[in-house]
Amino acid sequence: MSVLTPALSPDILVETLNWRYATKRFDASKKIDAKTWEALEESLVLTPSSYGLQPWKFVVVTDPALRAQLKAQAWGQGQVTDASHLVVFTHRTDLTEADVDRLIARVSEVRGVGLDSLAGYRQVMIGNLVEGPKRATIADWTARQAYIALGQLMTSAAALGVDATPMEGLDPKAFDQILGLEGSGYATVMACAVGYRAEDDAYAKLPKVRFAKEELVVNL
Amino acid sequence: MSVLTPALSPDILVETLNWRYATKRFDASKKIDAKTWEALEESLVLTPSSYGLQPWKFVVVTDPALRAQLKAQAWGQGQVTDASHLVVFTHRTDLTEADVDRLIARVSEVRGVGLDSLAGYRQVMIGNLVEGPKRATIADWTARQAYIALGQLMTSAAALGVDATPMEGLDPKAFDQILGLEGSGYATVMACAVGYRAEDDAYAKLPKVRFAKEELVVNL
Numbered sequence: 001m002s003v004l005t006p007a008l009s010p011d012i013l014v015e016t017l018n019w020r021y022a023t024k025r026f027d028a029s030k031k032i033d034a035k036t037w038e039a040l041e042e043s044l045v046l047t048p049s050s051y052g053l054q055p056w057k058f059v060v061v062t063d064p065a066l067r068a069q070l071k072a073q074a075w076g077q078g079q080v081t082d083a084s085h086l087v088v089f090t091h092r093t094d095l096t097e098a099d100v101d102r103l104i105a106r107v108s109e110v111r112g113v114g115l116d117s118l119a120g121y122r123q124v125m126i127g128n129l130v131e132g133p134k135r136a137t138i139a140d141w142t143a144r145q146a147y148i149a150l151g152q153l154m155t156s157a158a159a160l161g162v163d164a165t166p167m168e169g170l171d172p173k174a175f176d177q178i179l180g181l182e183g184s185g186y187a188t189v190m191a192c193a194v195g196y197r198a199e200d201d202a203y204a205k206l207p208k209v210r211f212a213k214e215e216l217v218v219n220l
Numbered sequence: 221m222s223v224l225t226p227a228l229s230p231d232i233l234v235e236t237l238n239w240r241y242a243t244k245r246f247d248a249s250k251k252i253d254a255k256t257w258e259a260l261e262e263s264l265v266l267t268p269s270s271y272g273l274q275p276w277k278f279v280v281v282t283d284p285a286l287r288a289q290l291k292a293q294a295w296g297q298g299q300v301t302d303a304s305h306l307v308v309f310t311h312r313t314d315l316t317e318a319d320v321d322r323l324i325a326r327v328s329e330v331r332g333v334g335l336d337s338l339a340g341y342r343q344v345m346i347g348n349l350v351e352g353p354k355r356a357t358i359a360d361w362t363a364r365q366a367y368i369a370l371g372q373l374m375t376s377a378a379a380l381g382v383d384a385t386p387m388e389g390l391d392p393k394a395f396d397q398i399l400g401l402e403g404s405g406y407a408t409v410m411a412c413a414v415g416y417r418a419e420d421d422a423y424a425k426l427p428k429v430r431f432a433k434e435e436l437v438v439n440l
Binding site: 005006007008009012015016017018020022036038041042044047048058059060061062063102103110137140144146148149152153154159160161162206207208209211215216218219 | 225226227228229230231232233236258264266277279280281286322360363366374378381382427429430433437438
């Protein structure tokens, strides 16, 4: 469809984004229902990425024993164990010709086009990411992409009335070890706890702190 | 409000995210109305960031002459000039005690709390970002934060039925020069063209390419 009836009005969007906050205390008894979770998982899968490369995996941890181990490597923050779901965002630690070819094969499959028609697209990626200027800092580049997914997940969660807390305060290497990521080619970037706020979370009532729009937005 | 009526159903969220795509051709005659744009600007302002530091400025370029100059530094991509709005995402190139104090002052102002009660929060930020482990790669860290805003903007735009194209294919230093950012302490990370797709944009009809969910999501 080329014309979409807007899903939200501008007012409701702003209300929704004001409603969300970095939840401090989750209600451990409230679980996200299957249909809602499926949509949030889909928001991760559908996240746009540069060149469409999707240089990530999303590790969804529900096992309580694993969550307890992760909590110990995240400053003991209760969100790790109490939220309904914990998503650990990982990025590709390298980006090789094989990664590019994996995407090219997928494009060919999904769109039913020949590999030869994708040769130019393939070469642009190889030239920039595998052999070109981005090469030296490629792990950083893939990590940046993961933050797009974090943004898309948090906004999507808010739209579904689900709370979310982004978490950078964790030991990525310890997370990799606990999650069995070592040697997988993927490594932890950050995490996001997703679920429902506890009724007594005092942080829910605090006014949101943002700089004035005039300081953040420049019009030229 | 602590309980929000979900703004969207899971089905509509997924439909919305499937509707969006990296628009190749925008309809230059279609402008985003003031109310809708205000909400999208607000989605930028309300973007969550680590520690709440908001280490960014969003440069919204509407001036046609500037847009033409930027286009020349972005591989001549038509989205730069044809989309209703162009947002250039910039990040703080350094992060100093003054940045931390600016946030602390804002928290104190918005929440009406004394600076002394914020001393611990301040020290955690100083210890990690200004004097600690993040110091060496702080510009990269602030750049990552900007991608959260990119994600929030793209998801928000889709919810409002607005098209958006993320753009990394540009010369950040040339953008800085054109936008007068040199020496400002902020530098270009990437951009996003926002507006309405042209009816004849063939890319709108192509099936979306994502890896299978089983390859992207790991359940533990």
